[in-house]
Amino acid sequence: MYGSCPGTSRLKTPTLTIKICPQCGSEIELFSTDISIPCEKCGFVAYNDIQSCISWCKYAKLCVGEELYKKLTEGKKTEKPAEETK
Numbered sequence: 001m002y003g004s005c006p007g008t009s010r011l012k013t014p015t016l017t018i019k020i021c022p023q024c025g026s027e028i029e030l031f032s033t034d035i036s037i038p039c040e041k042c043g044f045v046a047y048n049d050i051q052s053c054i055s056w057c058k059y060a061k062l063c064v065g066e067e068l069y070k071k072l073t074e075g076k077k078t079e080k081p082a083e084e085t086k
Helices: 006-012 060-064 066-073
Strands: 016-020 027-031 036-038 045-047
Touching: 027 036, 060 066
Parallel strands: none
Antiparallel strands: 016 027, 036 045
């Protein structure tokens, strides 16, 4: 891992957030390293709303390690805006 970047402290030592499911009212435990997790009671999918430096820092893979980097970036697609034709 690369040095001691303060931006990744919540990824290296995961934090827990409790969300309330909007469909059934159950508690959903969401760790800072989770992208999404389904409610155990009704299946509603809750997403992690943490904006991480993983998405923009060129050293992210070195900083958090290959495995965690892949987990946090899987499924994310970088969509380029369509070029306008003149």
